[in-house]
Amino acid sequence: MPTTEDLRLRIEQALPNSRVSVEDLTGGGDHFRAEVTSNRFEGLSRIEQHKLVYGVFGDEVGGVIHALSIKTSTP
Amino acid sequence: MENTEIRDFISNAIDENQVMLFMKGTPERPACGFSMRTAGALNALGVQYAALDILPDPRIREELSKLAGWPTIPQLFVGGELIGGCDIVTEMYESGELAERLDVQMPEEPEERVDEAEAAQAPPAHQGSIQLEDRLEG
Numbered sequence: 001m002p003t004t005e006d007l008r009l010r011i012e013q014a015l016p017n018s019r020v021s022v023e024d025l026t027g028g029g030d031h032f033r034a035e036v037t038s039n040r041f042e043g044l045s046r047i048e049q050h051k052l053v054y055g056v057f058g059d060e061v062g063g064v065i066h067a068l069s070i071k072t073s074t075p
Numbered sequence: 076m077e078n079t080e081i082r083d084f085i086s087n088a089i090d091e092n093q094v095m096l097f098m099k100g101t102p103e104r105p106a107c108g109f110s111m112r113t114a115g116a117l118n119a120l121g122v123q124y125a126a127l128d129i130l131p132d133p134r135i136r137e138e139l140s141k142l143a144g145w146p147t148i149p150q151l152f153v154g155g156e157l158i159g160g161c162d163i164v165t166e167m168y169e170s171g172e173l174a175e176r177l178d179v180q181m182p183e184e185p186e187e188r189v190d191e192a193e194a195a196q197a198p199p200a201h202q203g204s205i206q207l208e209d210r211l212e213g
Contacts, residue, residue, distance in 0.1 A: 046166070047145075047159050054146050061146040062136075067109065068147070069162050 001029040002065060007057075008034075014056040015040050025069070033069040041074045082138045085127075089142075089152045094124035094177065097139055098149040102126050109161035113149040116168040122177050153177065 004022040011020045011034060018038035025031040034053060041049040049072040054061055061068050089095050094117065100106030102114040106128075117124050129135040129148055140146050143157050151158045153176055158164060167173035174181045 046163055047157060050159065050163065051144060057146075059146075062140065069109075071162065071166075 002032075002060075003029065004032065007032055007065075007068075010056050011036055011053060015052065019075070025067075030064065030066040031069075032065060032067070033071070035071045035073075037073045037075055039075055041072050046072065076132075078134055078138060081132070081134050082142060085135065085139050085142060088125065088127060090155055092125035092152075093154060094122055095152040096124050096126045096149060097129050097135075097152075098126055099128065099130050101128055106130060107148070109147075110149045113151060113161045113164045116164050116173060117151075119168070119182055120174055120177060120179050121182070122179055 004024050008020045008022045011022070012018055015036065015038045018036055018040065020037075021035045023033045025033050036053055040052065044052070050070045053070050053072065054068065057065060057068065085097075096102075096114060096117065098105060098107075098110035098114060100110055102118065105111035105114055114126065127135070129139065136148060139148075139150065143150055143152075145157060145160065147160050149160055149164075151160070151164050158167070158173075158176070164173060167176070171181050
């Protein structure tokens with residue numbers, strides 16, 4: 001089961017220089033919320049920003065990770 | 076029903092309905108908090124929308140996610156374009172962007188969150204099931 005730390009590290013690796021915090025919403029290790037601040041998001045629509053974050057996890061979102069709530073921003 | 080038929084059905088539903096919500100459960104009986112909040116935002120704005128429950132067949136979700144490039148449910152489409160899931164819809168509702176996008180007035184007290192109680196109270200404004208379930212049985 002992924003931990004908040006796993007998710008945080010993977011997002012940070014995929015989006016270098018981003019600031020990431022991940023919270024386990026239910027304590028069950030499958031409903032997470034990630035807040036990501038990255039300059040990679042500049043010029044992208046909100047939906048494109050979220051797709052970048054979802055893209056880090058591929059099929060795991062909807063699988064092992066039941067829900068990943070995302071909030072994105074630029075620095 | 077073949078996967079391609081499901082994909083075509085989904086694709087038609089997106090094209091034919093100006094506001095199309097794919098959700099778990101129905102607006103009257105949402106089966107997940109995220110779907111409830113998203114339907115609640117639409118109900119609070121009083122817009123007409125079509126809703127499709129993705130739960131009756133796992134292939135609906137698979138095909139929808141492939142088509143939309145978006146992994147989670149709910150998914151809201153306006154004018155054939157993916158707006159987002161619960162997070163984006165909620166953010167856009169609160170900022171007034173969603174009302175603007177849907178060309179409706181914000182209800183009073185726009186700063187209030189669309190919580191579960193509010194979602195439950197708001198009258199369902201959707202157009203009714205589009206009956207993929209019935210077609211799946213054939």
